[in-house]
Every structure is written in structure tokens, then in C-alpha cells.
Amino acid sequence: MAQITLVEAINLALKGEMERDPGVVVLGEDVGVDGGVFRATLGLTERFGPERVIDTPLAEALIAGMAIGMSVEGLKPVAEIQFSGFAYTTIDQILNHAGRMRHRTQGRLSCPMVLRMPCGAGIHAPEHHSESPEAMYAHIPGIRVVYPSSPRRAYGLLLAAIRDPDPVVFLEPTRLYRLFKEEVADSGEAMALDACFTLREGSDVTLVGWGGMIPEALAAADELAEQGVAAEVIDVATLKPLDMETILGSVAKTGRCIVATEAPRTCSFASEIAARLAEEALLNLLAPVQRVTGYDVVVPLPRLEHHYQPGKAQIVAAVKKTLAFA
């Protein structure tokens, strides 16, 4: 077992699954010899050849549409969009085709494909390289949305995504690509695709997040612990379909909840969870659910990025507000 980063875990999962399943192909811009701009596909061309590790022309709708065609024809494409900011041209394909093929044909055809994309702020990248688009995908019927936040979960969830019989949008937080290492066993074992991860138990407040917000939530929990507040931290790594039971169970215990995302607030996935808690846990709530989110603005260029992105401080502040609620 080696200590590896999140992006190395992605690479490990890809390598293993391509080895095990000759139907798995990787496609995208610069995924070949270059190994992807983040090196997620490093070494795959050397090992599996350019026919299975496909440098595509510069055309995202093509990449998504092609993955749909491949998956219908029985391959298991894992497509990379270089940054989620360039994935909006694929929404048409994901919503109008990938998410519908099985239903539209009453089970005759299906799209077992994965659309991977780096996203999230925090790496001082140029414009369009810092958005967190999970809410748009979570609104789309017929697909799964996954957003891991640790090397181990990235490995286990990517394997699950590739093996899943339905289309999966797989969001990868760039800020965590190399932020920390974890021991990851190359076991070939997939994780469940519809269960939250309770990363830390606590009785006073529930911190719910995903992707780049998870290290922030964990750090907030550390800080709160020093102040005598026991926070439970839940990683909603599998956003859609949503395992609401785990969140409800936790809130039944704590009575207070913070939901954190770096996406713009309006119609964010934090709003979805807050709405469900209000609907199903009203009697358990000792205080209003607080959403800690990005502002409803364009993610600024690097000089103001840190003002945009919520983090530990905002989470701790929200917890205090929640605890102060009479």
C-alpha cells in the first residue's frame, strides 16, 4: 500500500480497470502522451495504446456524444473534460441523451459511461477553471453525480462509476488533487455509489459538504472541538442519487446543520439538502439550517479568489450562529 494523492488515485483506478476490463477506454483532450493536463491519465497510453487512450480533437460536445455512442455499443468510456468550465457544451448531450437512452428505449440501450472533470476553485487558475457545477448535474434525471474528496474515495468511487451501468458525472476537486496523500490499496474494490461518508462523529452539529469543502469542514471540526463543540462531518460524495437517510439520522442526533458548497448559492445543492431537511426534519431542528456557499457572482480571477471561496472560517462562523439560535 502506497501513500498517494487524489489524482494518483484516479490514475490507479483507471489503470486497474483498463487492465481488468478491455472494454474500458479513456478519451479526451491531451489524455494521451501528455497524460492529461493534471496527469490523471499518465502512463495509460504507454500501457494500453492510443486506440484505448484517445486524444480527441478539441470538441467537448464530441467527447460527450462520442462517449454516449461508445457506451451504447458496449464499450465503457471514461471521458475527461479538461476543466468543468468547458463542460457546459456537453450538458445537452448528458441531459438530452446520456440520461435518457435507457428510459427512452425502455431498457434496450444504455449509457454506462463516466464523464470526469476537474472543478472547484483554489488553485489560482485562469477564468473558467474554478467553478463547481454539481447542482446543474444533480438536477438532471437519469444520471449519477459523484464528487470525491480523498484519494481513497476517489479510487473506490471511480471504480464504482466505471462499473455502474448508468452514466456518471465524476467531479474532481483540483484543489485536492495534490493537497494530501492517503494510503490506497489497489484492491480493485469499488465503493457504493449512493451512500454518504460519515468522516467524523459528533453530537452538537452536523457539517455536510462535498469535494473541496471537506478538508475545510474537517478543519472546522478540529477548531470547534477545541472549543468544546463536537461536530459530525458528512461527505456527500455521491450527490445523486442522494443518501438523505444518513444526513437525516445525523441531524436527528445533533439538531443543527451546516451545508457547505463553493458553488453559487442560488439553486445550489446546499439548497436542495436544506430544503429536504426543512421538509423532513423540521421537528428535529433546533436552529435553521445554514448554507455556507459561494456568492451568486462570477468566480473572480485569482486575485480575489480567496474572497469568493468559503472555507473553515465561514463554516465555524455558521456553526456559532447556529448554536446561538435561541
Added chain:
Amino acid sequence: MAQITLVEAINLALKGEMERDPGVVVLGEDVGVDGGVFRATLGLTERFGPERVIDTPLAEALIAGMAIGMSVEGLKPVAEIQFSGFAYTTIDQILNHAGRMRHRTQGRLSCPMVLRMPCGAGIHAPEHHSESPEAMYAHIPGIRVVYPSSPRRAYGLLLAAIRDPDPVVFLEPTRLYRLFKEEVADSGEAMALDACFTLREGSDVTLVGWGGMIPEALAAADELAEQGVAAEVIDVATLKPLDMETILGSVAKTGRCIVATEAPRTCSFASEIAARLAEEALLNLLAPVQRVTGYDVVVPLPRLEHHYQPGKAQIVAAVKKTLAFA
């Protein structure tokens, strides 16, 4: 003053504004001689000529991108996407460019454009012709989202949208295009773009909706009135930026709230309003906010459409549940 339908009101507003402002141009597929597949642009070519009423090639990203270029260069384009199901290829342009041009250039350039599109279920249309995509647009910073539900509001809000200095996504419920008529004065007067419409006052429960859900909410209010329940009906015709004050004010009075949309539930705009109510009105709420929404499924083809689309019955049932909440 004539009694006209919603689609005629759209036409009236377009005609008037093209008359008043030579910078207004209309573009889209079949908007010329054909007058648009719903006849929203009927008679415009005859009156303003094919240079200002532009039949475009079949290319939605072009339509949106072209409108961006025109608006930056000082025109006021009103672009039509034939159905909202074909607008997903424009999201890239709306999110990455229209909504950002002003911010990106610090006010030097801007995109005073309108992207009109019919949407919503209920007319037994083919696939892709029945979705209600408001939540995706509402998640996008820098734009406005408008969704009228009566001829008068369609007229006043479209005028406002055309005159607004920023990009507006203007959603038109096909089911209401010809459902009923209203007296509409061709006054050239625009309505405010960030205020809800309280269509009916009531003290027992607040029914919040937009677009095709409004006639359903009004019908539900009628039915409830017969049963002694006074429902307040709020039309959130201007979804973004959201006038939350009106909704909060109403809920402070009624203590109960139903939010209705025909979009899939997860990450819908109903979730956003429910989350805000939970955050800001918790102490006023006598019962959990109920979301009446579409299911998280693909809108079915016509044979099952009525099973998908929520309506009066679901709203009344939700109200009863709300009233029964101890």
C-alpha cells in the same frame, strides 16, 4: 384594449419595442416569414424586414453567441430558441459569456440581450419539448430569469427584459400560450424585473409558483376557498434576482407554504425557496414547507405526461398535509 393570449402579448411587446427602438432585432429559427413555430414573431418580418427579423441557420450556440456579439456592439437582440429542450447547447454561452461580459470587463462591455424560449409540459409535444429548465438558469450568476404566466405579465415583463441592460433568460410556458385571454393595454409600460406578483390574498397558506403552475395554484386556491381555506397565491415571475421579501412577508402572515414547479425536484427552484424559508422564516413556519414538483425522471412522452406534471390536485393535497401538521 383587446383581449389577447399570452403568445399574442409576446408578439405585441416585440412589435412595440421594435417600433420604438431601432436597435432591437429578433433572431432565431423560423422567426421570419413563418412567424416562429408558435407565432410569437408573427408579422415582424413584414413590418421590420428580414434584416431585423433574422432567420438563422439551425444552430443554437450560434444564436446565443451571436446575440452576445450583437448586444456588445450595441444592438438589443431578442433571440428565440425554438424549445427550451434545444437550449442546453447555449448554456455555455450564457454562463461563460453573457453573464460575465460586464464583470469581466469591469463595466466596459455588456450584454443587453434576451433569450426567449417556450418551455413546460402539457401540450402533448414530442420529446425534449416539455422541460422546465428554470433552475439551471437561476444558478447562473450575472443573468436574470423571468417566467411570466399571464398575457399582461408576459407583455410587461418582456418589455422590461428587452430594456434591461443585462442578459435575461425569458421562459414562456407553452401550455399558457393560448390557454386564456386577458385585456392587455399596448401602453409600452414595462414591469419591474425583481418583484413577485401577489395574485390573490389569503391568510391560511401561501402558494408560491411560476409559469405553468400559476393557473394550477389559482385553481387550487379556488377549491380551497370552498373548503374554508384562504390561500395567498404568489407568482414568482422574476425568479432571478429573487424578491424573497414578498414571500417572507406572506409566510409571516400564513405560517404555511407550498412551492410548486413542474421541474424535477432535486435542485429545483422550489428547493431554493424552501431553503430560504427554512433559513429565514423558521420561527414563522407552523409546518414544513412542501415542495410540489415534477419527479426526478425524464418528462415522459405524451401518453404519461399527465402523470408527470403536478397540478391543482397535488397542490391541494400538499396544503391539506401542511394544515394537518401538528
Added chain:
Amino acid sequence: MNITAKFEVRYLQFLDPHGKALQALPGFAHDPRILVSLYRWMALMRAYDAKAIALQRTGQLGTFASMLGNEAIEAGVGSAMARDDVLLVTYRENGAQLMRGVTLKELFLYWGGDERGSDYAGPRRDFPVCITIAAHATHAVGVAYAMKLRREPRVAVCALGDGATSKGDFYEGLNAAGVWKLPLVFVVANNQWAISVPRAKQTAAHTLAQKAIAAGIEGLQVDGNDVIAVRHAMEQALAKARAGGGPTLIEALAYRLADHTTADDASRYRSPDELAEAWKLEPLVRLRAHLMESGAWDKSKEDALLRECNAQVQAAAQAYLDTPPPAAAQMFDHLYAQLPAALARQRAAALGNE
């Protein structure tokens, strides 16, 4: 300035509008059984088409897109493809779909607003109708890539309209097909109109076939009212693709003799004269004249065929009308391979509303 590249676009036609051969016919066209079979299919398409419109006009079918005028293209495509090939279509390719084994009842179900109409019992791997124009051009690339990767002697055929050639995904697909030299044939049914927008407003290109030049692949134009030309061009393109020779773009020139769909009124935007001229070129008359001339066809065969087609179409329509509507649960049933727990409650609610 130097010339650094040169291109030309060829045009293929065998029969003139009166069914007379303009040049030596290709091999298959010497076999009257083949030509008669093509004619029979085209007649069935027309009978189906008329029935569908009648059903729609009487409120028994949803909006329908007639293929009137496209029958030769449909028959050429449908007859040239091999069983294992994959066809990717728009809403106006019901003719080729029929020949591939999609049933009349399935087609009626589809247009009747029932998802079960796309669960084709025959060509299990053919794609369902793609309503979003040209999106399937990229799907076709994926299908053809899979075939090539697995070294299968199969070909993907992507059919689309003239309007579709203006769309980005058409071009992205075309270009990619060239890059990987895929076994993929694009057939553009140029019926001169995209709803109300005439061909000349879609592009300044003189032909649609020349769009292939942008992708570095072969493109050619054929007379789409001449089933012999369409089939011959298809056969050649399919054989080339199967042999590893890469993609082809075929532009088939025809005319949309019907309204765009039953929801359209073409008299709003095009002249009766133009329509009348187009009727003179229509594909059934042409092939019938050719067959009669050669003695392979006569009036009594024609009458029998029409009766046969009508009966077949009538029976399928009845079977469609007799099909009970699906249960409300169908909304959920094939959304995912397995219904996620998160959707179970919604499904139950839907059943409660049934």
C-alpha cells in the same frame, strides 16, 4: 500565389425523372426483383405516412413528421445496410427504420407518445430517433469507433437533414470521423427545407457534400429521388468503410413534399409552384415508370400492392390503438438499471396519483 490543395464534388444520378437510364446502371439494378422490392418498400412507406397523418388529424396520434419525398433516400439507405450495421436517425427516417426491422406498430407507438415504440424488437442496436438535431452525429462517431476498435466489419450510418448541417455537432462528428478514418457514412437528406428555412439560408456553400472537404473526407452528391443512385452510393460508401477506407458524406437531393410536421403549414412560407415542380421529380413515379418500361411492373401489380400496404398499415394502426397505455410507474422503470432507493418514494407517490 500557389495552389496548395484542390477539390471537387461529384454528382450521381442514374434515372431521369421519367425513369429513363442516363447511364449504365449498377449491377443490382439489373435484377428486377431488387428494384421491385425497393419499390414495394417505398409504397409501404407512403401508405404508412398517409395513415399516420390520418391518425394525427383525427386525434389518434401525436405530432407526426411525414417522409413524403424522401422515400428513395430511405429505401437506398435501408436496403444497402447490413443487418449488423447500426443506423442512427432523425424523426424523418421511418422508412429506413422499417426496412431495418422496426415494426409499423412500434413507429405508431412512438408517434403516439409511448416510449415502448423505441424498444425495437428487430434491430436491437439501432438508435432511437434523435430529436435534437445533429446530436447523433457525435453518437455515430462513438459507435463507429467501437466497431473499429473491435475490428468488426460493421458500419454506422448517420442520417440527417440539410438543416442539421449547420449545427456544430454535425461538424464535430464529421471532423472526428475523418481523424480516425471511421467506418461511418453520413447521409444528408437534403429536402431543401428546415421547417421554413430554405437550403440557401442555411449556408453559402454551393453543395452540402462539400462540407466533407472541411473534414478531409470524401463527399458526394446524389439524386435523392433516384433510389438506384442512393443505393449505389450507399453500397460503395459502406463497402469502403467496411474495408477500412474511412467515412463518406452523401448528400441526397430531394424535396420535402409534405409540411414539416402535422403541426406545420408550409403554404405560409413556400410557393405552390415550387411544390408542383418538385412533385414532377418524385421518387415513386420515377421508379415505377422504370419498372413498367422494363416490364417488371404493371397496373394490376400496383393495385395489389396498394391493397397490401394499406392492409398492413391498417392492421398495425389497429394494434397500436389497441395497446393499453403504459402504467405511470413506467416513468421510473428504466430510468436507471435499478431504481435508486432515493427514487422509491417518488415512485410510490406517482403510483398513488395514478
Added chain:
Amino acid sequence: MNITAKFEVRYLQFLDPHGKALQALPGFAHDPRILVSLYRWMALMRAYDAKAIALQRTGQLGTFASMLGNEAIEAGVGSAMARDDVLLVTYRENGAQLMRGVTLKELFLYWGGDERGSDYAGPRRDFPVCITIAAHATHAVGVAYAMKLRREPRVAVCALGDGATSKGDFYEGLNAAGVWKLPLVFVVANNQWAISVPRAKQTAAHTLAQKAIAAGIEGLQVDGNDVIAVRHAMEQALAKARAGGGPTLIEALAYRLADHTTADDASRYRSPDELAEAWKLEPLVRLRAHLMESGAWDKSKEDALLRECNAQVQAAAQAYLDTPPPAAAQMFDHLYAQLPAALARQRAAALGNE
């Protein structure tokens, strides 16, 4: 088969790699002041480029895309355009932007991650950098349409890369420009690479200029290392567009002599030999040789120029570094013409976090 259409693609070059004229030079090239001016701009671009990379390497600038190798294209475009024309660019067109009046400080601010860098004090109507590849091809159509509608003698120029020509919006824009015969010039800076993807993997088309054929417009190839060729082709295309003659696609052949950006390492995917060969063709050497040969340039002028450029770039870099960061409120300040009430609370919260 008949031939129904024929096309050819021309190639334009005036100077060989040693600066020798291969054919009679166009009018402007006989004026040494013009050529010297072009050379001075190209030298400034190179100095700017080197400074930007140095700043990035020392953590004082964000990711930067060098234009090394593209200078002749930039100078040709920047010098041929009229003040009132509109330029729409990608991240690699800083050279043309400079010539249009964008300041070095603005460019540094932009790459330093500051929105104020796109508030150009000079060319107020030029577009900011378009990062999403080829999206601006459709914006350019809108701009050119507005110009044409208002009968203005202005032209929109859309610059993009070889990779961009694979994208749907490039094609949609190109095609639409043809339909309306717009005053629009597309300049494809074919630097042979799109990050790690070589030109040959983008398309099977022999030239990128031939993409114009799909849109029914004129396309031509020029030597993008020869500023005389680029400027001449641009002047002709602009004049044609201004006179109502419609759009042109110019493919300028060059080579990306740098990494894709400072975040890239091109040695991972391309050979040093290829790079060395490309250096032999580079644009500054060529023009300098030509100028020296004609006596319009010499070593001391060269030395003075380099000093001048470096000083200019240095001063701008300092001005950039001295610019205090924007206030957090800037996130909100130009989002809408007026801050909506609904955002006021968020703005206040952001200020609280400042």
C-alpha cells in the same frame, strides 16, 4: 459521375526563411518605415513575452500563454486593422492587442488574475480574451452582423488557433458568416499544436483553410512566419469585407516555439528536433534579415530597440506589481448594471470577510 463543384486553396508567401523575396512584394512592403515599425512591434512582443514568463516563474504572475512564434501573425493582424474595427481574441493574441492599444500593464494585470486588466483604456470595443475555445467565433458573427445592419464600414476580426477549428462553434460561426456575407475575417493561427495534440490529430483536412469551403466562403493559407504575407492577406480580406464582399478565412502557418503555457512542458510530447527545425523559420529573424539586407536596419538599431523594449516592459511590469489588489466588493460591482437588492446582503457579507 458529373463534377458539380470545384475548389482550390491558395498559399501566400513573400519572404523565404532568410528574408529573401520570393516574388514581387506588395505596396506597403516597399516602405521601410512600415516594415521597421512591424519589426519594432514584434520585438516588443518578444520582450513582453519573456518578461511575463519571468514574472510567472517567480510567482508574480498567474499561468501565462506565450506567443513565441506567433509574432508575425500578431503584427500582420494588428497593423492591418482599422481603429474602428473590432478584434476578438484568444489568450495568445496579446501582440495584436498591444498594437490595438491595449497596454502592457493591462495585459500583466489580466494574467496576474485581475479583472481590471480587461477594461482596456484604448480599444474600448475590442473583446476581452475568450478562454473557452472558439466561443468567440459566434460573438464575431454578432458583431459583424451589427456592423452590416448599421451600414458601417467596419470589420470584425476573429483570431483563433488550429485546435479551435475542431470545435462546433467555430464552424457555426464560419457558416453563418457566409450566409449573411458578413464583414468578418477569421484568422487561424495554426501553430501546429493544441497543447499536446498535433495538427494532424485535429483533422484529416489537408489544410485548415479548406474549412472555408464548408461555409462557402474564401479561404487561403499564408506563411505565418512572414509578416508581409500575413499583413497583405489581412489587408485584402479587410478591404473585401469593408466593401461588402463578405468573410474570409486566413490560415497562417506558424509554430508554437514555447510550451503551451507556463503550466505545460512540451518536451513531454514533441521532439527537440521538430522544435529546432521550427526555430529556423521564426518570424523575427526573417524580417530582420530582410531589413538588414535592404539597409533599413543594423546592429546598433537592434541593440537600441532591445533596450527600449526591455525598459518599456520593465516599467509596465512595475506598474502592474505596484497596483494594489482590488477590493473584495469588486466581485459584485460590475455583475449587473445595478446591484440587485437580492445581492446586497451577499455583498455585505463579503465585505465582512475582507
